[in-house]
Amino acid sequence: MKFPGTCIVCNEKIPVNEIGLWAKGLGVKHEKCAQINELQCIVCGGPAGCDQCEFQENCDIPNVSQLCICKKCSEEKDAFDAYQKYVNKKFSLLNT
Amino acid sequence: MWSEKYRPQTISDMVGNEEARAAITEWFVKWKKGTKPLLLVGPPGIGKTTIAYLVAKQFGYDMIGLNASDVRSKSRINEILTPVLANVSVMGTPMIFVDEVDGIHGRGDYGGASALVDILKEPTVPIVLAANNDISDKMKSIKKVVKTIQFKKIPPRLLRVYLENILKKQNAKLSPGSIIKVITKSKGDIRSMINLTQSFVTGFNPQTETTFENINVEDGVNAFFKANSIEEARIVLYSMQIDPREKINAFYSSIITSELNPHTLAKYLEIISESDMLYGRIMKTQNWRLLRYLNDILIKLYQNDDRIRYAQYNLSWPLLNRIRWDGAKIKSLSSIMAKKLHLSSSSFVTLCLPFVLLCIKNKTLELELEETFGDLIEKEIELLK
Numbered sequence: 001m002k003f004p005g006t007c008i009v010c011n012e013k014i015p016v017n018e019i020g021l022w023a024k025g026l027g028v029k030h031e032k033c034a035q036i037n038e039l040q041c042i043v044c045g046g047p048a049g050c051d052q053c054e055f056q057e058n059c060d061i062p063n064v065s066q067l068c069i070c071k072k073c074s075e076e077k078d079a080f081d082a083y084q085k086y087v088n089k090k091f092s093l094l095n096t
Numbered sequence: 097m098w099s100e101k102y103r104p105q106t107i108s109d110m111v112g113n114e115e116a117r118a119a120i121t122e123w124f125v126k127w128k129k130g131t132k133p134l135l136l137v138g139p140p141g142i143g144k145t146t147i148a149y150l151v152a153k154q155f156g157y158d159m160i161g162l163n164a165s166d167v168r169s170k171s172r173i174n175e176i177l178t179p180v181l182a183n184v185s186v187m188g189t190p191m192i193f194v195d196e197v198d199g200i201h202g203r204g205d206y207g208g209a210s211a212l213v214d215i216l217k218e219p220t221v222p223i224v225l226a227a228n229n230d231i232s233d234k235m236k237s238i239k240k241v242v243k244t245i246q247f248k249k250i251p252p253r254l255l256r257v258y259l260e261n262i263l264k265k266q267n268a269k270l271s272p273g274s275i276i277k278v279i280t281k282s283k284g285d286i287r288s289m290i291n292l293t294q295s296f297v298t299g300f301n302p303q304t305e306t307t308f309e310n311i312n313v314e315d316g317v318n319a320f321f322k323a324n325s326i327e328e329a330r331i332v333l334y335s336m337q338i339d340p341r342e343k344i345n346a347f348y349s350s351i352i353t354s355e356l357n358p359h360t361l362a363k364y365l366e367i368i369s370e371s372d373m374l375y376g377r378i379m380k381t382q383n384w385r386l387l388r389y390l391n392d393i394l395i396k397l398y399q400n401d402d403r404i405r406y407a408q409y410n411l412s413w414p415l416l417n418r419i420r421w422d423g424a425k426i427k428s429l430s431s432i433m434a435k436k437l438h439l440s441s442s443s444f445v446t447l448c449l450p451f452v453l454l455c456i457k458n459k460t461l462e463l464e465l466e467e468t469f470g471d472l473i474e475k476e477i478e479l480l481k
Binding site for chain 2: 065071090
């Protein structure tokens with residue numbers, strides 16, 4: 001970066017000399033933020049399997065909350081309870 | 097309503113935006129006088145307002161909820177917030193929540209934005225703001241003095257798990273295709289998703305799978321008065337996602353043109369009047385949060401009354417016909433007479449026509465007019481009585 005900027009994905013600062021991807025009219029983003037990541041399954045910790053998701057067409061991957069649930073975990077009995085359990089485990093603050 | 101029944105009771109009952117939820121909780125845990133206020137940014141319907149209320153409840157704060165229309169002018173802000181910030185409040189442990197803060201407009205809001213920024217710079221109580229976006233110029237000054245937390249849309253598959261959990265609790269079933277449709281149509285808005293699911297499950301228009309967004313006024317009004325229970329009527333009412341003015345007008349025209357006894361008609365009109373006053377208040381104050389009460393007023397119209405059918409016009413057909421055809425004849429008569437009397441057509445109709453009719457009736461005036469006007473003049477003379 002020739003000048004400092006703010007990443008349009010994570011909203012964090014990008015300092016001078018760091019690599020940033022810039023597009024006219026859009027802004028700049030970190031190199032890592034530019035990669036379209038697959039969502040992560042909060043229950044098993046693995047990839048959520050976005051390429052085979054039934055909502056693939058309707059899910060705007062970079063702009064959704066990054067923790068999802070994979071097909072296998074979502075088909076388990078009491079999947080939502082498992083989701084809540086793992087959210088509370090991973091973000092223990094939520095039990096405050 | 098399922099959306100009320102399954103409203104989250106704690107922060108951990110919510111779905112999605114886990115990191116944002118944790119960040120808000122951490123902010124409250126660490127909050128002390130002078131801590132930068134919070135700005136929650138994200139699309140509508142994903143729980144920004146809900147989390148603010150839940151967190152206030154969880155941390156024992158007394159929430160003072162405002163929205164953009166309350167913070168329009170400097171004097172209004174000071175009137176509401178000064179007692180709270182000066183700790184002279186009788187509210188206990190107050191917390192301020194300003195919703196739709198991006199709705200403050202620069203020029204029209206008489207110093208509201210700058211007064212708010214002044215308060216945000218020196219917070220003595222926890223302040224949480226919510227906005228749908230933070231990219232506008234007017235948000236720049238606010239963003240400088242707050243900590244921003246981004247809320248994102250919830251992944252559809254996670255919504256599916258959430259929805260299936262509700263269906264399980266309700267002991268209800270929906271085909272996988274319908275579930276996908278519901279989630280896709282609601283575009284991440286959880287409340288809409290639950291309402292739509294309830295309408296599908298309770299059998300409202302399940303075959304066509306028309307969404308509540310698409311239901312037209314006619315079907316809506318007819319289904320409302322045909323509904324078998326108040327719950328069903330409520331779902332229909334919420335399903336009519338149309339302009340509120342249009343909604344009130346549709347109920348008004350349908351009721352006024354139906355054959356109802358005077359007592360029932362008066363009761364219905366009273367309710368319509370109440371809803372009209374609410375709408376007037378919304379337009380005057382631009383406090384669109386009040387819109388949520390519109391359906392609660394209109395639901396009072398429900399009374400499984402199949403005498404009421406949707407009508408587009410608020411006048412009966414005979415009267416409308418008369419206006420249409422007789423109106424054209426009166427116009428034609430007035431243009432002829434206006435020329436004779438050296439007046440404008442409208443002056444003739446408003447000032448002279450009643451006297452001309454009276455003279456014809458008393459046979460003190462005879463006009464040489466085409467025969468086609470004969471019927472019209474007779475009708476108008478009848479009305480003179």
